[in-house]
Amino acid sequence: xxxxxxxxxxxxxxxxxLRLVVFVQGCRFNCLYCANPDTISTVGxxxxxxxxxxxxxxxxxxxxxxxxxxxVSGGEPTLQAKELTHLFKKLKENGINxxxxxxxxxxxxxxxxxxxxxxxxxxxxxxxxxxxxIYITGRENTNTLRFADYLKEKGIKTWLRYVLVPGLSxxxxxxxxxxxxxxxxxxxxxxxxxxxxxxxxHV
Numbered sequence: 272x273x274x275x276x277x278x279x280x281x282x283x284x285x286x287x288x289l290r291l292v293v294f295v296q297g298c299r300f301n302c303l304y305c306a307n308p309d310t311i312s313t314v315g316x317x318x319x320x321x322x323x324x325x326x327x328x329x330x331x332x333x334x335x336x337x338x339x340x341x342x343v344s345g346g347e348p349t350l351q352a353k354e355l356t357h358l359f360k361k362l363k364e365n366g367i368n369x370x371x372x373x374x375x376x377x378x379x380x381x382x383x384x385x386x387x388x389x390x391x392x393x394x395x396x397x398x399x400x401x402x403x404x405i406y407i408t409g410r411e412n413t414n415t416l417r418f419a420d421y422l423k424e425k426g427i428k429t430w431l432r433y434v435l436v437p438g439l440s441x442x443x444x445x446x447x448x449x450x451x452x453x454x455x456x457x458x459x460x461x462x463x464x465x466x467x468x469x470x471x472x473h474v
Contacts (some may be wrong), residue, residue, distance in 0.1 A: 273324070274316035275353045276309070276346060281334060286370035286391055286430070288339030293324060295355075298347040300374055300408040302397065302438045304467055310346035321354065325361045332367060340368025342393070342460050349373050352381035359388035375418030376410060383421075391428045391460070394419060398440050399448035407439055416452070423456045431459050436467040 279285075279292040294307065296316025305311060315408060328341050341362055348355055348371055359369045369424060371385065372393040386392070398404040404412035422429050435441050453459060 272318045272320060273351055273358065275319040275324075276307070276326070280331065282342065285342040285344060285372055286340070286393060287368070288336055288340045289334050290339050290370070291328050291454075292342045292344055294344050295346040295348050295351055297350050297399050298345055298374075299350070299376060300347065300397075301408060302408050304407070304434065304439060305375065307330065307346065313350070315414075321358045321361060324358055326364065328362060328367050329365055329443070332365070335367065338368070340370065340390070342370035342372055344393075347374055347376065349377040349382050352377070352379070352385045354384045356381065356388060359385060363388050373418075374408075375415035378414065378418055378421065385438035386422075386427055387427065389427065390423055391430060393430045393432055395432045395434070397434070399445045399452065400442075403440075403445070419453070419456070423458050426458050429456070429459045430461040430463060431456075432463045432465060434465045434467055 276294040276296045276298040278294065282290045282292040285292050289300070294310055296310055297313035298311045301311060343355060343358070362369050368390050369388060370391045370393055371389045372395070374395045374397070396412070396419070397407050398412060401412050433440070433449060
């Protein structure tokens with residue numbers, strides 16, 4: 272069972288092609304500019320079976336085309352990595368592309384297993400300066416960078432995402448540091464510098 276916050280059908284901003292986006296409940300970051308603040312609490316969400324989500328994805332598969340599929344976002348999906356591994360494995364068995372949208376703060380055996388069934392990781396880097404990262408999220412950025420290094424080591428396709436928030440994450444030095452750190456990551460397919468937006472609608 273997974274604790275689900277909400278869903279977005281035919282999403283176009285969270286991975287390649289048209290996607291079913293599944294938002295899970297719970298996150299250890301407390302970002303000052305969080306677009307989904309109601310997903311932060313680890314309490315709440317709807318207990319949902321893996322088969323229910325797979326059935327939903329299979330019903331929408333005709334709309335995914337060659338590139339689309341399912342993206343799990345949040346909240347922070349890796350907090351439920353063991354359950355998500357079962358979901359991603361079943362999605363792959365049904366020929367459905369899988370994306371994981373994560374802040375990269377968690378790495379353990381369950382997460383490593385999950386990545387075995389993940390086609391693309393959408394890695395959210397909040398800030399390159401550790402002190403500013405702590406100010407924004409309440410946690411250090413060291414785990415995120417280690418997570419990125421692991422993705423590079425394993426050759427896992429990655430879209431790097433950075434939200435540009437005036438006064439919080441738009442410092443020139445940090446953007447230069449971002450480019451310098453990741454310039455030799457040949458697993459990164461895309462860099463997305465995202466404008467800050469307040470909230471987003473889910474159903």
